Amino acid sequence: MHIRFQSAAEAAAPRLLAFVVARDKLPAGIERAVIEGAAAARFSGKTGQLFEGFVERGGQVVRLALAGAGPANGDDEAGGSALERAGAALAARYLTSGEATLTLDAGASGLDAKGLASVLLGLRLRAWRYDAYRTRLKDEQKVSLKDVVVLDAPEGAEAAWQAAAALADGVEFTRELVTEPANVIYPESFVERCLKRFEGTGAELSFLDEDEMRKLGMGALLGVAQGSARKPRLLVIKWLGGEAGGKPTVFVGKGVTFDTGGISIKPAAGMEDMKWDMGGAGAVAGAMLAFAGRKARANVIGICGLVENMPDGNAQRPGDVVTTLSGQTVEVINTDAEGRLVLCDALTWAQREFKPAALIDLATLTGAMIIALGHEHGGLFSNNDGLADDLLAAGKASGDKLWRFPLSPAYDKLIDSPIADMKNVGPRWAGSITAAQYLQRFVEGSTPWAHLDIAGMVWADKPGATWDKGATGFGVRLIDGYVRAKLES
Ligand code: BES
Ligand code: MN
Ligand code: ZN
8 A cells, every 4th residue: 555645735636535533523624414424323433433424525526534533431542552443444444445545634633743653554554465366356355445645744744654654564574474375485485585575674684594403403493394395494684773782682483384283283173274373483574674664773683483393204203302402302292382392492592692682582382372361462471570561561552462471480390301301391281381481491591581472363363453354463563662662762
């Protein structure tokens, strides 16, 4: 979607003219029929409400749209997220409406630069979809909305939108990676897609291949990869926009491009969902794209542990013992608990290579997380209260919400193994916590570390505030908000 700014004088007479309205406050100069129509339809400007009416102006029929961004009764949620939802409501309504251009009257909507950027961000994020493989769409199913023209934008609006647009680019890239099927996005092609997308951004990309990982001793990651015909990759994306020589904040993503479970194979029903088992890596790549796009003044590094978990004659077996890069050994009780095996080697390598100021991993790690939190919060686990609080705050502010869970030696004991240093699964209970305990065994010294289990957040079965059903892009806005608040202010 193309978004541009114009003055009312230079713009063509709009065909579809939209306003964002606060609760019980319609913009001035609206025709009586629309005012009375809105009242009759019980439109009051509540967040997410939309009303449209047709009027005649200067001999032309104009479609007027009113998008609500005011709090509902007894609800104090207004501000940025309400404005995003107003923009999202416009996108949802007009994306395939037949209208090609939506004109947004920012002046009459009383939006400041930040508020306008919120509306446009919501509009763009809700308008994203991926029709690359839909070759038989009927005309009325195709996206018609191509342009958004903003009238009378306030001072500073274009700069505010530029930063928000970089964030939208990041979220969209994550959604694309997550949406692509596993025959298209596998470790090597994930890297290729990133190399292409990051061209000209100034970010620095590199990767480790199988031989390099073997030489280093990443036995856990390679154990997962060995059952697949696809070669594993460890992708590194660097954006060093902060103080020269300053310690970086490192994000590590689980990138299992398909998770069959391996020899501990998953049931057939719903297995197709496991194409999005790379959602953590996808979020890391998308966030890095946003940082580069908006030239973030921070030193940030993204690492994606990319493997495919398949069963074949060479696959690892339950009971196998692998040696991790850290030197610790792991008894692989269940080959379906593969995410932690990939992450542990990536975490060790990240710490040795970069001495991070903070280390944050994102992973679709456990089904148990979805049982605990559903699709409303990601799970947060951390060895550092300050880091945990900062992430919780970034979650609230960005809409990518988190909820903290405990860690303790009593949980840690549950993954002791009789034959190796640890096993890769605990008992049935507290499955998300024992997964986090496993990862914590690979945190070195006092490195501030947080683990985000986003299994329930990467994919949606129904449309949400600023996404359609499908890939949500969860995590990008969270990380971006965290970096903005902690490293850039
Ligand atoms: N990728 C899955 C977790 C998952 C399940 C994410 C459903 C999203 C939806 C992970 O690799 C896995 O299989 N975890 C197992 C762990 C178990 C074997 C201890 C699980 O959650 O069942
Ligand atoms: Mn698994
Ligand atoms: Zn998995």
